[in-house]
Amino acid sequence: MNLTNFVTSFVFLSFVFPTWSYDRVTGESFASRSEVIAANGMVAxxxxxxxxxxxxxxxxxxxxxxxxxxxxxxxxxxxxxxxxxxxxxxxxxxxxxxxxxxxxxxxxxxxxxxxxxxxxxxxxxxxxxxxxxxxxxxxxxxxxxxxxxxxxxxxxxxxxxxxxxxxxxxxxxxxxxxxxxxxxxxxxxxxxxxxxxxxxxxxxxxxxxxxxxxxxxxxxxxxxxxxxxxxxxxxxxxxxxxxxxxxxxxxxxxxxxxxxxDWVEPVSANYKGYDVWELPPNGQGIAALQILNILENYDIQDMGYGSEQYIHTFVEAKKLAFEDRAKYYADPNFNNIPVAQLISKQYAKKRSLLIDNNKAAKRFDAGLNDGDTIYLTTADxxxxxxxxxxxxxxxxxxxxxxxxxxxxxxxxxxxFSLEPGHNNVYAPNKRPFHTIIPAFVTRNGQPWLSFGVMGGGTQPQMHAQIITNLIDFGMNLQEAGDAPRMLHSGSSQPTGTKMSDSGKVHLESGFAPHVRRNLIQKGHILQDSVGNYGGYQAIMRDLETGVYFGASESRKDGQAAGY
Structure with missing residues (x-):
């Protein structure tokens, strides 16, 4: 094909298919690949x-x-x-x-x-x-x-x-x-x-x-x-x-x-018709439920994925949840942890009132008075x-x-904390606060989604983002994991370390420059970081056909496969 014919073809295709050169037929531009789909079994x-x-x-x-x-x-x-x-x-x-x-x-x-x-x-x-x-x-x-x-x-x-x-x-x-x-x-x-x-x-x-x-x-x-x-x-x-x-x-x-x-009863919070399940402490899974409960008080879908208002609201919700995490999450055999209160809708509503829509909070107090990993999921x-x-x-x-x-x-x-009186203070024969958390989602009592995201103490933030990506923003299973992530660091820690300022917001590449600028205007401190955004695997089950959809992390070596 000579240059004249190539240009003519390009102009014709651009007119008939005006977005052909930059849209992916199979999904969002940031998606690394399509989902894996199989009927008999799936592994990620x-x-x-x-x-x-x-x-x-x-x-x-x-x-x-x-x-x-x-x-x-x-x-x-x-x-x-x-x-x-x-x-x-x-x-x-x-x-x-x-x-x-x-x-x-x-x-x-x-x-x-x-x-x-x-x-x-x-x-x-x-x-x-x-x-x-x-x-x-x-x-x-x-x-x-x-x-x-x-x-x-x-x-x-x-x-x-x-x-x-x-x-x-x-x-x-x-x-x-x-x-x-x-x-x-x-x-x-x-x-x-x-x-x-x-x-x-x-x-x-x-x-x-x-x-x-x-x-x-x-x-x-x-x-x-x-x-x-x-x-x-x-x-x-x-x-x-x-x-x-x-x-x-x-x-x-x-x-x-x-x-x-120990076999334990998973705990859940309903997010817009979906029951999200986590394990109770000594792990940090209920922090994801606390974040989602707070977000449910906002029209996240209307804010739009990647908008400064969504990121701001998410970060402030995370701060609120993680202050409770720092104070209460520990071995339940050594502490009376108010799990039911922490993951209740009433408590989330009360906490959400503390969020200023236009300003980043320097810190919140806990509400009630009183690294790497692997993740895998399978289906048969x-x-x-x-x-x-x-x-x-x-x-x-x-x-x-x-x-x-x-x-x-x-x-x-x-x-463990070495601070006397802290819920997570060191003691012999005690389980430490744990960062690793598996997750599951059911709908109307049926299994819908098994997923997790590696990433140390940041895992609850990423669990909540996967859920909002799927439910609020309508992404498919692979897109939900590939979408650029935001993380907030700096909240008080279960080791007893205190937060001295509003912390830092880390935005993965893919967020618009004007969003970054507007977040700074709201008082957020932004810091770029590379390679700290976790590792995701997930299997979703079609509630009508039973067919499995698999997805894995494009940031690591992961693979989803079925038969």
Whole structure:
């Protein structure tokens, strides 16, 4: 085609299809791809190899719970920068037989021999991020077996077999995981066991390098054949305890042997006809419900996605919810937490009256008087669905890498407060405040959406944004995750750290310049940041046909796949 014909064709097409050159046929301009759609099963995880392992389990006759366990085990191998059996786990399960949601809190507790006085004698006002002091009991393995015992179908040997083979024979490290492993080296390489496990030839793996973890393969084999007691009462527990004692830590064999998970009732708030479900504290899930309850007092749809008024209202609602989070969220076995009041519509209405539509608040007081992660979701042909999140905290965790086991212990204990009288103050055998939260949405008592967004303390903000993207702004499942995100940092923390100013608003690329300018005029402090906007996976179920829609995070390595 010569230049004259090309120009003529361009003009003709521009006249007939005036937006052809910049609109996507399949969705919004920011959408990375269309949704994945399948009828028999769906898996969405943060790593393609884990997605494929879980999909294979479904095809072998496993259910959504089996697939979730297999995927989580695989992620502990291929994504050690955000997960592993040294960490904790939370899950929400929709059981098709009973037509009911079940919540699992598989988070561990602090060592029984470590006291608040120890930190005080050390002159510490904050628990260190790395080393032996922030280590709490890892709850993930017990979580697997609780899920499996209640809902599982295939034997655990089948579920862990793919991860064992990959650990023995190796897998190519992705660009993103290589980056995170390399950035962990300066912080963690000094701790015994870390180099031997994660730095073959003295260096962290690079993109495309085949990485093996034979120690983890042996550990998984022991768990597969010996059950949860192989981890908590067998030689794995003895190895962990011996290592921790040698490093001056407090986590003991008795701490591991006495560990239990808890089945809990999920809690919900209705947002414009949809019931959004989260788990109660010690996690922060109800903060998402508090944000949504406040937003329901505004015409969010009329404000428009990406408008300064929507962003302003969202940020102010977040500030209100997070002040309550800082004061009240903690281990319910140590505190009487007013969950019902915090997530009530009446309370949200009262709190929303504090928002000035034209001015950013410097701070709010709590209302009542008185890092990285992995997320995955699975669904099967029977209609079972799993929303599961699992983490070491701070990426690869504490750096404590027990000899010969192939994993790092979490540093979740860093999130305790050392402030006497605080709900989340450190105490022996206590669960710390937790950032990782799975979510679920039902409509008229039917399962509609299983989703989560990785991202440490920012997760409630992102949960609320996904819901408003879907319900208020009419985005499809992939668009809802791909849409540019906003985050607010600076609220008071459950560790006791106070907010000194209005904090900062972080806007991902994609928001208009005039929106940024108008937010500044309202008193918001804007700060650009890169790479801190989480990692999203979701499965939506068509309420009429039962067909599944899957979506995964374009900012990370995630993949959704079905059959």
């Amino acid at each position: 995880t943060s790593q393609p190899l884990a997605t494929q392992v879980a999909l294979d389990i479904l095809k072998q006759g496993g259910n959504a719970i089996d697939a979730a366990i297999a995927a989580n085990a695989m992620l502990g191998l291929v994504e050690p920068t955000g997960s592993g059996i040294g960490g904790d786990l939370f899950a929400i399960v929709w059981d098709a037989k009973t037509m009911k949601l079940y919540g699992l809190n598989a988070s561990g507790r602090s060592p029984k021999s470590l006291t608040l006085e120890h930190f005080q004698l050390q002159g510490l006002d904050k628990i260190p991020a790395y080393g032996p002091l922030p280590v709490s009991v890892p709850g993930a393995v017990d979580g697997w077996f609780e899920l499996h015992q209640k809902f599982g179908n295939l034997p655990m040997t089948t579920l862990l077999s793919p991860s064992i083979e990959y650990a023995k024979n190796g897998f190519p490290v992705s660009e993103l995981i290589a980056h995170y492993m390399q950035s962990s080296v300066p912080k963690l390489a000094k701790f015994p066991g870390f180099k031997e496990t994660y730095m073959p030839n003295g260096k962290a793996p690079v993109k495309g390098q085949i990485f093996t973890n034979k120690d983890l393969a042996v550990t998984y084999e022991k768990i597969a054949t010996g059950g949860r007691d192989a981890f908590y009462k067998g030689d794995i527990a003895q190895s962990i305890a011996a290592y921790m004692e040698k490093q001056g830590g407090f986590l003991s064999y008795e701490d591991l042997a006495s560990h239990t998970s 042909k029977e209609g079972n669905m799993v929303s599961l999140i699992q983490s070491n905290y701070r990426g690869m965790g504490s750096g404590m890498t027990p000899t010969g086991l192939g994993f790092v212990l979490q540093d979740r204990g860093e999130l």
